[in-house]
Amino acid sequence: MRRFLPAAAGAVLVSLLLWYLWSAARPPGTAPRETLSVNQTLGGSAAPGYLRADKPRRFSFPADHGPHPGFRNEWWYFTGNLQAADGRRFGYQLTFFKTALTPAAVARASAWGTNEVYMAHFAITDVAGKRFRFAERFSRAALGLAGAGGDPLAVRLEDWTMLQNSARPWGVTLSAAEPDAALHLNLVSLKPEVLNGAGGLSRKSAAAGNASYYYSIPRMATSGTVRVGKERFAVSGLSWLDREWSTSALERDQVGWDWFALQLDDGRDLMFYRLRRGDGSSDPFSGGTLVTADGRSRALKREDVQLEVVEWWESPADGARYPSLWRLRVPSERIALEIVPRLAGQELLTGFRYWEGAVAARGLEGSPGGSGYLEMTGYAGAPADKTGTVAR
16 A cells, blocks of 8 residues: 555656756765655546556466556565574665556657656665665666566566566565665565455545555565675565555545554564544554464454554654654454664655664564564654654
């Protein structure tokens, strides 16, 4: 649910590309002077001709791991918690976003011509080193610069890649490198694909067609190498894949979301997203999925999950405030957790500014604990929340 991409696709991507050119010259670690807000980016309606997620569909794997032409937005979203032999912990994110500028490809004489643009985010959290590194790239789907498809499936943006290496169980190899960070990981599914929402149709609001097709692979065994600075580590752990495609937009009063993807120590997995409205309340279309240890799933409604913000973290870039300690409960499943970032400052100062990073899930009241990832959007530039305690 959480990976909504631009509604006014052409204008937004032009804005992002201009932002990218400007940001390349700004000092590292400083906030951009202006970023695209969630509502500004995702508001509006799509041009005629795009396909819409407006009814249930039959999913087919591994075919549905590949691209879905005709929809405006699609993404492959990998996150994970990893550990070296000496106990050193890392989190990572590697995400590929595809946006179609027109409903269908148009024949063009130029080799530069395309109706698709790609964006990718790469981040590594070095817990012991107390360092969060991130990078952002854009490219058109032309001249071999970016693309998705093939058998076996390949998704790429320049030399950042996701390459399928097995069909059943589904497995991929992830590679990304920047001067101060890199990863090369092999992932293999430990559970089958889980359909979120109503059989994979995830509704965002009551508006017709305002929905996505959404599935996850909540547990993927992961091994490989991570480099931070000049140090290289052999690592292993668990990853989570989120996949969505849609032609959808947020409603005017849906200003952001909080997304939790948690792998519990008893083998269960929990995904929950809270859509936030302008007055701070949870939108009725918030929801999630609980996956049992053997891969069975149960849809969760907003009312099934209790969320409480206990503390806040203030961004040193410009004072934006994000929750830094959550309490999450699913009473019907006897789940009670404290969600704590493994590093407070996992904020991506990109064209879409948001907080996303590795978290620990501490069990309360006899509940199992675990690890996972948390994404929070719509906080930068929002009115200051005076409740709670600011965590420095």
